[in-house]
Amino acid sequence: MKTLRLTSIFTILMLLFSINDAKAQAPKGDVLIQNATVLTITNGTLENTDILIEDGKIKNIGKDLRQPNNVTVIDAEGMFVMPGIIDAHSHIAGTSINEGTSQVTAEVSMEDVVNPMDVSIYRALAGGVTSIHLMHGSANVIGGQNETMKLRYGTTNPDDLRFEGAPRTIKFALGENPTRGGRQRGIQPQTRMGVEAMIRNSFNDAIKYREAWADYNSNRSNRKIAPEFDLRMETLVDILEGEILVHCHSYRADEIYMLMRVFSDFGIDKLTFQHANEAYKVAPELAAFGASASIFSDWWAYKLEVYYSTAYNAAILTRNGVNTSINSDSGELIRHLFHEAAKSQKYGGLSDNEALALITINPAMQLGIDNCVGSIEVGKDGDIAIFDKHPLSTYAIPQMTFVDGVKYFDINTDEADQRIMIDPESTIEDVVIFSREDFDMCMHEESLVNFYELVNEEK
Amino acid sequence: MRSTKFLLTILVLLLSTTLSVAQNDIMRQARAEKFALTNAKIYTVTNGVIENGTIVISNGIIEAVGANVTIPSDAIVIDYDGQEIYPGMIDSGTQLGLVEIGSIAEAQDIREFGDITPQMEALTAVNPNSEAIPVTRVSGVTTVITRPSGGVFPGTAATINLFGYTPDQMFAGSKGLVINFPNSGRRWRQTQEEADRARERALKTLNDTWDKAELYAKIEDTDGARYYPEMEALARVIKGEMKAYIEVNAAKDILSAIEWVQEKGLTDVVFTGVSEGWRVAEELAEAGIPVITGPVQSVPTRSSDAFDAAYKNPSVMQKAGIKVALRTNDTENSRNLPYHAGFAAAYGMGREEALKAITINAAEIMGLEDQLGSIEVGKKANLFVATGDPFETSTQIIEVFIDGYQIPMTSRQIELYNEFLDRVPGLNKNPVTTDQ
Numbered sequence: 001m002k003t004l005r006l007t008s009i010f011t012i013l014m015l016l017f018s019i020n021d022a023k024a025q026a027p028k029g030d031v032l033i034q035n036a037t038v039l040t041i042t043n044g045t046l047e048n049t050d051i052l053i054e055d056g057k058i059k060n061i062g063k064d065l066r067q068p069n070n071v072t073v074i075d076a077e078g079m080f081v082m083p084g085i086i087d088a089h090s091h092i093a094g095t096s097i098n099e100g101t102s103q104v105t106a107e108v109s110m111e112d113v114v115n116p117m118d119v120s121i122y123r124a125l126a127g128g129v130t131s132i133h134l135m136h137g138s139a140n141v142i143g144g145q146n147e148t149m150k151l152r153y154g155t156t157n158p159d160d161l162r163f164e165g166a167p168r169t170i171k172f173a174l175g176e177n178p179t180r181g182g183r184q185r186g187i188q189p190q191t192r193m194g195v196e197a198m199i200r201n202s203f204n205d206a207i208k209y210r211e212a213w214a215d216y217n218s219n220r221s222n223r224k225i226a227p228e229f230d231l232r233m234e235t236l237v238d239i240l241e242g243e244i245l246v247h248c249h250s251y252r253a254d255e256i257y258m259l260m261r262v263f264s265d266f267g268i269d270k271l272t273f274q275h276a277n278e279a280y281k282v283a284p285e286l287a288a289f290g291a292s293a294s295i296f297s298d299w300w301a302y303k304l305e306v307y308y309s310t311a312y313n314a315a316i317l318t319r320n321g322v323n324t325s326i327n328s329d330s331g332e333l334i335r336h337l338f339h340e341a342a343k344s345q346k347y348g349g350l351s352d353n354e355a356l357a358l359i360t361i362n363p364a365m366q367l368g369i370d371n372c373v374g375s376i377e378v379g380k381d382g383d384i385a386i387f388d389k390h391p392l393s394t395y396a397i398p399q400m401t402f403v404d405g406v407k408y409f410d411i412n413t414d415e416a417d418q419r420i421m422i423d424p425e426s427t428i429e430d431v432v433i434f435s436r437e438d439f440d441m442c443m444h445e446e447s448l449v450n451f452y453e454l455v456n457e458e459k
Numbered sequence: 460m461r462s463t464k465f466l467l468t469i470l471v472l473l474l475s476t477t478l479s480v481a482q483n484d485i486m487r488q489a490r491a492e493k494f495a496l497t498n499a500k501i502y503t504v505t506n507g508v509i510e511n512g513t514i515v516i517s518n519g520i521i522e523a524v525g526a527n528v529t530i531p532s533d534a535i536v537i538d539y540d541g542q543e544i545y546p547g548m549i550d551s552g553t554q555l556g557l558v559e560i561g562s563i564a565e566a567q568d569i570r571e572f573g574d575i576t577p578q579m580e581a582l583t584a585v586n587p588n589s590e591a592i593p594v595t596r597v598s599g600v601t602t603v604i605t606r607p608s609g610g611v612f613p614g615t616a617a618t619i620n621l622f623g624y625t626p627d628q629m630f631a632g633s634k635g636l637v638i639n640f641p642n643s644g645r646r647w648r649q650t651q652e653e654a655d656r657a658r659e660r661a662l663k664t665l666n667d668t669w670d671k672a673e674l675y676a677k678i679e680d681t682d683g684a685r686y687y688p689e690m691e692a693l694a695r696v697i698k699g700e701m702k703a704y705i706e707v708n709a710a711k712d713i714l715s716a717i718e719w720v721q722e723k724g725l726t727d728v729v730f731t732g733v734s735e736g737w738r739v740a741e742e743l744a745e746a747g748i749p750v751i752t753g754p755v756q757s758v759p760t761r762s763s764d765a766f767d768a769a770y771k772n773p774s775v776m777q778k779a780g781i782k783v784a785l786r787t788n789d790t791e792n793s794r795n796l797p798y799h800a801g802f803a804a805a806y807g808m809g810r811e812e813a814l815k816a817i818t819i820n821a822a823e824i825m826g827l828e829d830q831l832g833s834i835e836v837g838k839k840a841n842l843f844v845a846t847g848d849p850f851e852t853s854t855q856i857i858e859v860f861i862d863g864y865q866i867p868m869t870s871r872q873i874e875l876y877n878e879f880l881d882r883v884p885g886l887n888k889n890p891v892t893t894d895q
Binding site: 283311 | 732
């Protein structure tokens with residue numbers, strides 16, 4: 001009996017050890033980048049400067065740094081080094097996007113549908129991107145939880161892409177998409193009024209749920225039955241308690257304003273508006289609330305709620321003191337976010353640093369990872385992109401991309417076929433002719449059940 | 460006496476200030492005058508670069524270009540102080556004027572019912588007051604092809620200048636019949652089986668219809684021949700009266716399309732799309748068929764392709780000797796044409812060839828090279844003034860002329876910027892009241 005016990009304890013310890021071990025497997029690299037123009041973002045532009053990355057972290061920044069033994073040296077003379085680009089809104093590497101069975105699906109998470117073998121990851125790296133926010137879709141009001149990831153391409157294990165220590169985030173959605181979902185399903189919401197009511201109802205339910213558990217825990221006895229555990233409610237409670245950052249799909253100024261009022265009422269303050277084409281109309285209110293905006297550089301007119309857009313959105317928001325990022329929401333745009341950010345110079349004349357902040361430190365703050373990435377600072381992660389010209393030039397071509405000091409893209413050794421896994425049943429010449437609509441991933445959804453028709457089947 | 464003169468001067472100055480303010484208020488209207496644009500760096504495209512050059516515009520036409528041009532006494536002189544002038548950019552494939560809002564069927568006139576509707580005229584449905592038109596032209600894109608889509612023969616595309624109040628005022632003088640060549644590639648989210656079935660159907664439709672059209676072209680003038688609008692439209696291409704824009708993308712389809720065109724004896728043909736042109740560039744060059752390709756900022760057609768396959772596509776084709784023009788294949792963001800050209804330039808094409816691909820090459824492909832595509836005497840005054848290289852996003856476009864009209868440099872997007880940059884009232888209008 002005793003030996004059995006010891007053996008099982010030993011087994012459990014071994015298991016625990018191996019799990020810990022598996023978690024700590026993200027590769028870290030060492031590299032010394034020399035003589036570059038370094039766009040630090042938070043500390044200006046440094047000419048002829050070296051960056052030393054050791055064990056995945058930026059160890060030193062300065063001139064003529066000593067080369068430690070066994071550290072690869074990259075001569076970046078004439079080149080521009082910037083922090084790895086961060087895309088605060090992406091759907092690449094996601095095998096499904098929308099959980100379409102309910103208007104509130106806070107319990108699901110994108111971490112369960114990560115495909116580390118999506119070749120889009122490599123193509124994003126080839127555009128200088130090192131981190132993405134893999135988001136749930138926008139078909140329902142309170143969608144699933146998102147996953148913040150580092151683009152460590154080459155692994156077949158989804159867990160290797162995790163951004164260690166990144167806060168949890170969740171997707172909300174307002175406006176046309178969830179109301180269209182409501183109409184298709186024959187349920188609420190079918191209007192922006194219904195959207196607000198659904199969010200308020202959900203949080204009120206969560207407060208009751210929290211109270212029920214608090215009540216049960218404060219005065220436990222054998223005679224009391226525990227409340228039913230509900231992962232959806234647990235998640236909503238975590239939002240109320242500020243443990244989950246909300247990223248809300250939104251377009252129109254009125255709905256953006258509505259959510260700020262709702263969140264004020266419930267005491268929630270960690271809020272980023274995604275897309276937010278009309279955020280510029282309520283820029284003073286966004287600044288006062290402390291909400292952020294993660295927007296397109298210039299997409300508009302693809303639906304009614306983006307018809308009254310302006311490409312000057314980023315400039316208006318920045319000038320009004322709103323933390324703003326530019327995202328892709330697209331497997332195409334993600335490959336040239338540096339160019340998308342550069343458009344803020346045409347539309348509103350942002351400075352080089354302001355424009356680059358839109359794809360580095362600003363999205364890092366929106367994802368709560370600015371302590372690790374988003375600028376070139378000693379102590380931060382060695383997530384770096386190297387360009388042959390200033391990254392805000394249309395002619396700039398990304399040369400190398402590092403995550404945690406490990407090189408995942410190098411244009412000098414780039415090979416065309418970067419697939420990790422080839423479907424043995426696929427056709428040899430699988431040619432896909434894309435159209436722009438194919439990249440509107442937010443609304444790609446599974447076929448929806450119409451509840452109204454289900455209930456009224458005899459009609 | 461002296462003081463009266465002084466007072467008069469002041470008065471005139473004051474008056475002119477108020478006048479210019481009033482003029483700003485009505486700057487939604489274009490101006491057609493005799494203009495002399497002086498002291499500019501002129502990129503003619505066809506005749507090199509002129510430093511400190513002058514362009515004289517009269518009756519919508521470029522009357523003079525050069526470093527030593529006599530400025531007519533009745534011209535309005537605009538000194539550009541070293542800024543750069545380029546011919547208006549031409550986007551060789553858009554849905555401008557046809558699509559106002561992407562997701563709303565009622566706001567789109569792009570696809571008529573059926574697979575065989577070659578008699579449909581894009582020009583008819585062009586909305587001259589589309590919000591996207593000013594948004595596009597203030598970025599220096601002055602001319603576009605706008606094209607219908609869907610089916611095998613969706614209709615006729617038209618080249619339009621982005622200024623005018625009726626389709627006819629906008630029409631630039633070139634049309635072409637759109638043919639969607641049967642596509643062996645998949646559409647996104649389509650299975651290969653679905654794609655194959657669709658291709659078989661389309662191939663049958665294409666060939667059956669074309670056989671009928673050839674017969675129709677032979678007998679249409681005989682007594683008792685019935686009038687078929689579809690056949691009439693196709694017969695014009697068969698008789699060489701109209702060019703054909705053949706949309707074709709996958710490499711093996713491009714080869715089939717070359718064969719098809721040769722078999723049908725068509726000579727005035729342009730291939731559009733041509734995403735995999737780089738794979739068969741030699742064959743395309745040999746066939747002597749010009750191409751309109753793009754968007755350049757596009758993902759590769761195969762997951763096994765290099766990340767930059769689409770960026771390099773225009774350059775590979777151009778270097779093989781194919782005449783290449785570029786398109787955005789967009790509507791509201793046709794304004795990004797210079798950036799598609801910029802990417803093509805960066806990935807091998809070079810700036811000069813990329814500029815040609817959105818100016819003179821496009822004009823030549825449309826058969827409008829006597830009117831558009833370069834800054835030359837006798838051509839239409841379609842041009843723009845920029846603070847620098849228009850392929851760079853830091854460059855501002857400060858003036859646009861279309862058909863000799865000085866275009867108001869505004870759009871709804873600019874007006875919204877002016878209204879909301881420093882909103883009035885800002886945060887506090889009155890104490891906030893809520894009904895919560």
